[in-house]
Each structure stands twice: as C-alpha cells, then as structure tokens.
Amino acid sequence: MAIERREKRSPTTLAPGITLAGWPNPYMRPLAYNPKYALNAICPYFTMFPLEYPLRVLRKHRKDAPVVIDPFCGRGTTLFAARAMGLKSWGIDASPVAVAIARAKLSNATADEALSLAGFLVAGVRPAHTPNSKFFRKAFHKNTLRGICALREGLSAGLQDTDASVLLRAAVLGCLHGPLLKSGLASYFSNQMPRTFAPKPDYALKFWSARHMEPPEVDVLKVLERKLKLIASSRELQKARFTNVIHGDSTVAASLPKKRDYSLVVTSPPYYGMRTYVQDQWLRNWFLGGPATVDYAAGVQLEHTGTDVFAESLGKVWKNMARTEADTLDLYVRFGVIPSAKVDAKELVERSLEAANSGLRVLSWRNGLSATSGKRQADQMKADSGACDEFDFHIVRH
Structure with a gap:
C-alpha cells in the first residue's frame, strides 16, 4: 500500500501552544499546565499523548460536528478534548485502570x-x-x-x-x-x-x-x-455521559457502541513491543479490586508475538472502526514501536490496514514527537526505559 503524500510542517499557530503540525510551540506553555484543562490531568498515565494532539485534529473537523471515538482510549485524553470542544465521543479500552480514568473525563460531578x-x-x-x-x-x-x-x-x-x-x-x-x-x-x-x-x-x-x-x-x-x-477552576464543560466509556476489547465487534454514528477516530494503539501496560499499572489495578501482587500473566489487548500477528490483531480494530454507519470516516493514529523491536512502524500500520480489508488507506503521515516528551517520570526512581519512535497517520475510508 503506497502512502500518497507526507504532510508539510508549518509554523502557523492555531491556538496558544499549538502549531498547525501539532508540535508544541517551544515559546508557549503546554496545555497540560493550563487550569482550564486541569480535569485532563486528574491522573497521569503511562505513554499518554499530549492534549495538543487531539485538539489539533478536532479543530480541523469541528465544523462537521463529528462523533468521535477512540478504540484505545487510555486515560481519555481524546474524550476530554472532544468534550472541551462540544463534541460527543466514545471510548473503548481493555484496561480497567484506563476506563476508570477516562470515565472521569466525562463526569458531571463537582x-x-x-x-x-x-x-x-x-x-x-x-x-x-x-x-x-x-x-x-x-x-x-x-x-x-x-x-x-x-x-x-x-x-x-x-x-x-x-x-x-x-x-x-x-x-x-x-x-x-x-x-x-x-x-x-x-x-x-x-x-x-x-x-x-x-x-x-x-x-x-x-x-x-x-x-x-x-x-x-x-x-x-x-x-x-x-x-x-x-x-474546580476548569472551564464549564458540556454535559457528558461517563457510560460512553466502554470496558471492552476493540478487536471484538461486540465492544462497539450500539449506535455506530462515529465518523472521526483519534487514537494511539499500544506500541509494538510494549507488553507491560498491565504490570506497570498493577498498584492502581489493586485499588480497583485486583490482586495486591503483580500479575505477570496478564496479557494485553493486541498480540505481540510477531509482526504478522500484531498487524492482524490491529487490523481487526480498524475493521471494527469501519463498521460505522457514517458516510465518511477519518482515522488519526499516533503509533510507534519500542527501539529494541527494530520494526518499521509505518510498514506495520500499512500491513494492519491491509489485514482490515475495509477500504482504508493512508492519506498522509509525519514523524511525531518522541515518546519521552513530557510523558514519563521514570527518573523519580531511575527506572530504565527507551523512547519510542512515533508517527502520526491520517487514514481515510474510500
């Protein structure tokens, strides 16, 4: 599958701290420190992407009033961005920790x-x-x-x-x-x-x-x-429903919302080679009712036993996203691999789209920010970790 074009970077500013390419403006304070968006920081999460990313995408499509979905919603950054812009959203995640955090982004409580x-x-x-x-x-x-x-x-x-x-x-x-x-x-x-x-x-x-x-x-x-x-200083948000965050497996069609009216996907799948999502959140999982020990046998949503298996597994998610009843479908995907995996992230995404066999194609891509950018605090306990190489893809259904 050929990639048609690569997006060019532009310094044009869309909003404070955001450039057209979605890269943080080095002269502006990141949105993570803006009191208006404090709810989004209620619980930091491993490999979370910055709020600037979904906001940039949503601004591009806002005039069409899309229904947004994130099949790997993690801590709900995409859902919070959609709510902040007055858009309806759905989120799906296999991790109970992720679901608990993401649902808070759609809570109406004070x-x-x-x-x-x-x-x-x-x-x-x-x-x-x-x-x-x-x-x-x-x-x-x-x-x-x-x-x-x-x-x-x-x-x-x-x-x-x-x-x-x-x-x-x-x-x-x-x-x-x-x-x-x-x-x-x-x-x-x-x-x-x-x-x-x-x-x-x-x-x-x-x-x-x-x-x-x-x-x-x-x-x-x-x-x-x-x-x-x-x-408390967060700006007034539109009413939302925390039940729009589904604890499920996006590779399984039954996990999709019953009303499949979404037309915009903004997501970041688990990076290839990163198998410790469950174990890294073991203490939070204990608080949610899990064991008081690390469950090393707990698996992840996507198969990581090889690139073919991973592409097939991820392809099931894209196939499910293509089940929408909307006339158009745009997918914005931030994806990467850990350095030790020695795998071409762009090629892996293309193979997953081929596995989906749902008329999806890469419209454009660009190199994303390193996964070390404001996302981990491993230095606090000197934990070793390698930065992922990230890429942003715009995928469309034709």
Missing part, C-alpha cells in the same frame, strides 16, 4: 461532590482487608493505607456508579503513588514513586532501603482535596 463522598467513605467504611506485605508497609503509612482501603472497599461495594464516584475513583488513582515533594506538602499517598506507573515491589523495596526512605503519614482527604480543588 469537586465538592466528590470530596463529600470521600469523607463519607473514609469515616463510614471499616476496611475488611488491608494488605500487610513488606511492600505495602513500606509504600504507605499504616494510617494512610487504612484510609485508602476504606475508599477502595467503599467504591467497590457493587453500588451503581455516579458522576461523583467516577470522579473520586480517578482522583484516588491519581494520588495513589508519586514523588515526595521537597516542600513537604503531600500531593500523593505513597513513599517515593513515579506518577505514571508503579515500580515492581522488589525494585521499590531496594530503592527505599538504600535511601532510608519511610512512607509519610498523610491525610488522605486533604491530599484528595488538593487534587480535586485543582479541577
């Missing part, structure tokens, strides 16, 4: 409503189970862990979710682990950890022991208040 619920649960729930492994004893102060477990059990009690519970759950995930601040002001519940992923227990214990680090005793409600009050 910070006060979420805080009120947090106070009720911390005061009213006596945890039946509190992990007592060496990791948990060193990761959290016992009093802090008790509050976390009260929230965990209260939010997992089988009650129907509300806008407030959805927002609170994501806020807890965002506060669950992160760096210790030199100021002493606690923004996270844990001993020293990265914000976007949880280190494995053995590594973390060695790290803390070598530096004589003990978990701080923090007030869970005060930390949550600081987190949630930040979003």
